[in-house]
Each structure stands twice: as C-alpha cells, then as structure tokens.
Amino acid sequence: MGRTVGIIGLGLIGGSMAIDLRRRGFAARVIGVEHDPVNASAAGKIGLVDEIVSYEDCVNQADIVVVAVPVGTAVKIVCDILDRYQAAEAKDRIVIDVCSTKEQICQATHYHPCRPQFVSTHPMAGTEYSGPWAAMPNLFDGRACIFADSEESAPKAVKVIEDLYDALNMRPIYMSATQHDVHTAYVSHISHVTSFALALTVLDKERDEKHIFDLASGGFSSTVRLAKSSADMWVPILTQNRENILHVMDTYIEKMQEFRQAMDDFDEDRIRALIEEANRIKKIIR
C-alpha cells in the first residue's frame, strides 16, 4: 500500500503540493486539513485532496504531514505533532514545514525528543496569490528547495523528504537555519518590502491624480507585483526574520540615499557609475 500524505493548510503551497504529489505518484492518498471553512469547501470542490479530514485524523493517518500554514502558527503545530508522535510512539512518521523563515521553528524544536522526525524545508516557489484557488500544478518545477539544519533530522527521514521534493522536480540545497534566514532576507524578503513601499508611494499620489495608472507599464507592474502579497503570510515572516530584514533595509535605504544624493548634485558620472554597478545583476539573473 502506498504512502498517505497529510497536508495542513490548503493554500498556494499546500494545495500545489497536494496536486503534484498525488498525480506524480509520490502519494497514494492525500488528505488535507483546512481550518477556514470557505477555503476548505473550495479545496474540496477543486479536488485538491482525496479527503478533508480533522487535524487529529490527519496526524494519525498520514505517513508524512506537511505543515503549510503561516510561520507563526506552523511553529506551534509542528511542536504539537512531535508531541503526538512521542505519545503514540509513532517513530516512522515524519512531519515537515515549508515556511519562509527557519530559525525560530528550528530553535523551537531543537530539544524535542522526536526532533529527528522533523525535516525543516523551504521550497522556493510561489506567486503573489494565496488560498486554494491559487494552487496550481508544476509550481515547484526547476526551483530550489532549502533543507535547514537537516543534520538534526534522521537521515532516513531526510531521504524520504528528498524523494518528495524530487517528485516535485526541485533541487535540494542544504544550509543552517541561520544562513537560510540571512539569505532569504536578501533574495526574497527585501523584494517584498520594496514592493510594498513602492505601492504605498504611488497609491499616495493617486489621491490627487486619478488617471496616473492608465500609464502603468510592464516595468512598473513587475516591480510592484509582490505588493499584492497577503498580510497573513508576510506579517509573521517580517516579524520572525526581523533582525536580518532590518539590516538589509538599512543597506537598501543607504543605497537609495546615495542615488538620491547623486541626482540632487546633478552628478551624472556618479549616477552612471551606480547604474553600471547595478547592471552587474545580469550575472545573477537572466
């Protein structure tokens, strides 16, 4: 008999995992937990999972539980599941999280007797949309998945979860939870903050100028796209990775002020030098 995967939180990430883990044969059966009744009903209708079950049934029945809820809640749920594994002496079960910040969840579970049964991961994929309606096939294909502090997990459990992400066509990267949080502050979290600030800036202007957005071009849309991201997801991320993000924001504000100064000074050579330095981003993204 094949594996049962239980997914707690049927939003963009949880729902998309449900779709691909089942249709690609990694899971024989996928069960789901969704506390929001509207989302639960939608997930049922869309057919993201074989069955919507209670939290208890999910933890009892699933060989692997994927906790795919915002990071504040995820810490509590993962700890609770490890408690239940301990009480039930369920030594072969595995729980994973898919959160965008790793330090707090890894710290909170560090001393748990069942810590080896927990694998902390961050599949680096997503869109600015959320909820079961945002779930889609192939979301993870070709992207990176970070395994954080994986030396604290049982090698056997890590292997199973490597297979899970292999089924999602992701390439694994291993690092400490601390490193993860520094790196994502730079390549993901700051992008969201700059988009939020950009949206706030133009919305401010819009009060006077009703037609300004007839002009919004492709460049503006792609830069501001992440500002559509949900507060439910991002408040906990920004809070949990607060220190790293504050550090990056300070560097960012410095760079903006350097740019502003060059413009204020009519210093074309300096503006050119800053743009040409920024152009080096080409070596990193296509």
Place this chain on the structure above:
Amino acid sequence: MGRTVGIIGLGLIGGSMAIDLRRRGFAARVIGVEHDPVNASAAGKIGLVDEIVSYEDCVNQADIVVVAVPVGTAVKIVCDILDRYQAAEAKDRIVIDVCSTKEQICQATHYHPCRPQFVSTHPMAGTEYSGPWAAMPNLFDGRACIFADSEESAPKAVKVIEDLYDALNMRPIYMSATQHDVHTAYVSHISHVTSFALALTVLDKERDEKHIFDLASGGFSSTVRLAKSSADMWVPILTQNRENILHVMDTYIEKMQEFRQAMDDFDEDRIRALIEEANRIKKIIR
C-alpha cells in the same frame, strides 16, 4: 507611392517600430540611421530597415522621421531637423520623438517656426534590453502612447502620427509635457530607481556570500529585472526628470522608513496595516 519612414536610432524602440511599421503596411519603405557601427551592422544583418542611410539622406527622404535616441541627444536632433525643414521649406514633413521625458524637448522646440511639424510622443512599451538585438515584433500592441503638448502640433500632423500608432496597436492618451513627466516619475522612473537600489543592495552582500543567488526566486527576479536597464538610456531620463523623481524618491524613502520603524517597534498591527494598504495596488494592476 507609399510613405517613407526614417528612423534615427535602431535600438529596442526604433528597431521594433521599424519592424511593425513596415510589415503592417504603414510605411512602404523604412530607412534607418545608426551612428554606432556595430549596431548599424547588426541592424542591417537582422534586416530591421530597407536601407541604412546617412542622417542627411534620412531627413531629406523620409516623410516622417522618428527620433529614437536617448533623450539628451534627441533634443538636439529634433531641433536640427526642424531647422532643416525650415531651410528646405519642407512643410509636409513630420518629425516625432519617442522619449521617456517630455518637458525639456517640448520647451526646446516651443518657439521654433516649424514647431507644428513636430509631434512629441512616448510609446509606453519596452523591455530592460537595448540595442538592435532587442528589437521585436508586436512590442507595442495594447499599450498606451502619450501625445505631449499635442495642441502645439499641426492637427494634420497629429492625425498622421495617430495613424502610425494605430498601426502599432497603441491607444493614444493626451496630456501636457509637464503632466507626463510627473506621471512617468511615479509609474516608470521610480520603479527603475528602486530596482537599481535593490541590485546594489544584494550585490553588496554578495561579496561575502557567494551562494546567495542560488536562492534567487521568481519574486526577486521580477523586482530586480529593471536594474538591467542601460545607463545610456537612464542617465538622461533621471537628469531631465530630476525634480519629479527626487520628489517621488523622498516619498518612497519616507514609506520605507515608516515600514522600518514599524518593524523596529515590533508593531505587528502597523505592519499589517501598511501591507493591507499596499495590497490596494490590486485595483490598479492585475
């Protein structure tokens, strides 16, 4: 016999216009001027135009000249072409520019006796790439084209240029050069500055952390994409629209600092309120 269109500057915008104006039948013949020999040779090989000609031949032969060079140079070229029209008493010829800032070029030409033969436009389309290799068919389809200070152009000339942009499937929007420069500061120029600053921030970090960019996800790429834009194009835009952009940058830096303060204060309610306010950008972009 059909129209001859002359295009000065066979980069992304000029080259893409050449392709579509010819294949959609607006121009019977398209001639081009390109001062950079490498670009000229590439434009010839790609076949962007029927013939690469000298600047003088282009101005003498073309019914419509499109000046598609960076904005600093464009001001000089448009004035020179109007001088030549005056000297030759060539009253049926039209020159247009396609620059991203409009105030200076409209001021510089304001009192020229041949001002009615100049139509100042800004087709709001583009990518972060430049040069003849970046030219592509259908670049302009469905986007907006601004006509600036069009009441200073002869109605007959405006009509011809409306037809030209109609052939490119663009929708015209009419406003003053001053309004244009304020609006584009908000919906285009600031996006570029925030991308440049983001690129500078992460490149700074990269000196210590070689592997940070393995993690660059789709969100980061779309936010930083504009940082690949060329200095040749952007130094003149930022200089010419300096005051408007400085004003927007100040608002932007304020918003970043407001966000930073909320995070520094652990003020989750305030962070949530800022994100939810930023989410209103959904009413503007899809």
